[in-house]
Amino acid sequence: MTAYIIRRLLLIAPTLLAVMVINFFVVQIAPGGPVEQVLANLAGMGDTMVERVTRGGSEILEQDISDPTTKYRGARGLDPDFIKDLERQFGFDKPMHQRFIQMMKQYLIFDFGESYYRDRTVVDLVLDKMPVSISLGLWTTLLVYLVSIPLGIAKASRDGSRFDIWTSVIVFVANAIPGFLFAVLLILVFASGNPFDWFPLGRLTSENWDELNWIQRVADYAWHLTLPIIAMTIGGFASLAMLTKNSFLDQINHQYVLTARAKGLDQKRVLYRHVFRNAMLIVIAGFPGAFISILFTGSLFIEIIFSLDGLGLLGYEATLNRDYPVMFGTLYFFSLFGLLLGLINDLMYMIIDPRIDFETREV
Numbered sequence: 001m002t003a004y005i006i007r008r009l010l011l012i013a014p015t016l017l018a019v020m021v022i023n024f025f026v027v028q029i030a031p032g033g034p035v036e037q038v039l040a041n042l043a044g045m046g047d048t049m050v051e052r053v054t055r056g057g058s059e060i061l062e063q064d065i066s067d068p069t070t071k072y073r074g075a076r077g078l079d080p081d082f083i084k085d086l087e088r089q090f091g092f093d094k095p096m097h098q099r100f101i102q103m104m105k106q107y108l109i110f111d112f113g114e115s116y117y118r119d120r121t122v123v124d125l126v127l128d129k130m131p132v133s134i135s136l137g138l139w140t141t142l143l144v145y146l147v148s149i150p151l152g153i154a155k156a157s158r159d160g161s162r163f164d165i166w167t168s169v170i171v172f173v174a175n176a177i178p179g180f181l182f183a184v185l186l187i188l189v190f191a192s193g194n195p196f197d198w199f200p201l202g203r204l205t206s207e208n209w210d211e212l213n214w215i216q217r218v219a220d221y222a223w224h225l226t227l228p229i230i231a232m233t234i235g236g237f238a239s240l241a242m243l244t245k246n247s248f249l250d251q252i253n254h255q256y257v258l259t260a261r262a263k264g265l266d267q268k269r270v271l272y273r274h275v276f277r278n279a280m281l282i283v284i285a286g287f288p289g290a291f292i293s294i295l296f297t298g299s300l301f302i303e304i305i306f307s308l309d310g311l312g313l314l315g316y317e318a319t320l321n322r323d324y325p326v327m328f329g330t331l332y333f334f335s336l337f338g339l340l341l342g343l344i345n346d347l348m349y350m351i352i353d354p355r356i357d358f359e360t361r362e363v
C-alpha cells in the first residue's frame with residue numbers, strides 16, 4: 001500500500017499544475033480583467049465595459065499599440081503613466097508566463113497574496129468564510145447520508161413493495177425541486193413573518209452569542225442552520241438512496257448471501273453482517289465527492305439567498321470583480337484539498353474491506 005500512496009502523491013503535482021495552467025490561461029484571455037474593472041469604474045462605465053472591450057477589438061488594433069490607453073476602451077482621456085502604474089500594481093506589466101511562474105512559486109509556500117479590493121490576505125478571507133461553508137457542507141452531507149442509507153437499505157429489503165414504490169415517488173419529486181426555489185419558499189413561509197416567523201436569516205449565530213452558555217449556543221447554531229440545510233438536502237436523497245438500494249440488491253443475489261440464509265440467519269443479520277460491508281463500498285466511495293460538491297457548488301445559491309457570507313459567495317464576487325488572487329488562491333487550495341480527499345477516499349476502501357490490495361492496483 002505504501003507504493004500506491006507514493007504514486008498517488010506524485011501524481012498530485014502534475015494534476016494540480018494542469019488545473020492551474022488551464023484556468024489561468026482561460027481567465028487571462030477573457031475580457032474585463034482587474035485593470036479594465038478599475039478603469040471602467042473611473043470612467044463611470046460599470047458593467048458595460050466588458051461588452052465594449054469585446055466589440056471594440058478591431059478599432060483598438062488600428063490605434064497606436066505603444067500607447068497603453070489603446071488596450072483599454074475605458075482609458076481614453078487618462079494619463080498613460082497612470083495606466084502603466086495601474087498595470088504594475090496588478091502585475092500586468094510582465095508577460096503572462098512570468099506572472100504564472102511567479103504565482104506558482106508563491107503558492108508552493110502557500111503565499112496567496114492579498115485581495116485586489118478587500119485589503120486583506122486571501123488566507124484571512126478564506127479562514128473568515130470557511131466556518132459558514134464547512135457548516136453547510138458537512139451537516140448537509142451527513143444528513144443526506146444518515147437518511148439515504150437506511151432508506152436505501154429498507155427499499156432493497158422491500159423491493160417491489162408499496163413502500164418501495166411510494167418512497168421512490170417521494171424521493172424523485174423532492175429531487176426535481178430546485179434547491180434555490182425551495183429555499184425561497186422556506187423563507188416566504190418560515191422567515192418572513194407571513195404566515196410564520198420562526199427562523200432567522202443571515203449569520204450562523206445571534207448577536208448575543210457571547211452571552212449564551214454552551215447549551216444555548218448549540219441551540220442557537222442549529223436554529224440558524226435549519227432552513228439552509230433543509231433547502232440543500234431536499235434534493236440530495238434521490239441518487240444516494242437509489243445507489244444504496246441497487247448496491248444492496250446486487251449483493252443480495254450473490255452466493256454467500258444464499259449460504260448465510262441457508263444456515264438459518266434472519267434477514268436483518270444477513271443484511272447488516274454480511275451484505276453491508278460489501279454493498280457500502282461504492283456508497284462510501286462517493287462521500288468525498290458529495291462533500292466537495294455540496295461545499296463548493298451546492299451552497300452558492302443558498303448562501304446568497306439566506307445572506308450567508310461563505311466561500312461560495314466569496315468566489316462568486318471574486319469572479320465578478322476579477323479578483324485574481326482570491327480566484328486562483330482558492331482554486332489552488334481547494335483543488336489540492338480535493339486531490340488529497342481522493343487519496344483518503346481510496347484508503348477508506350481498505351478500512352471497510354481489508355481484502356482490497358493497493359499494491360497490485362494500477363494508478
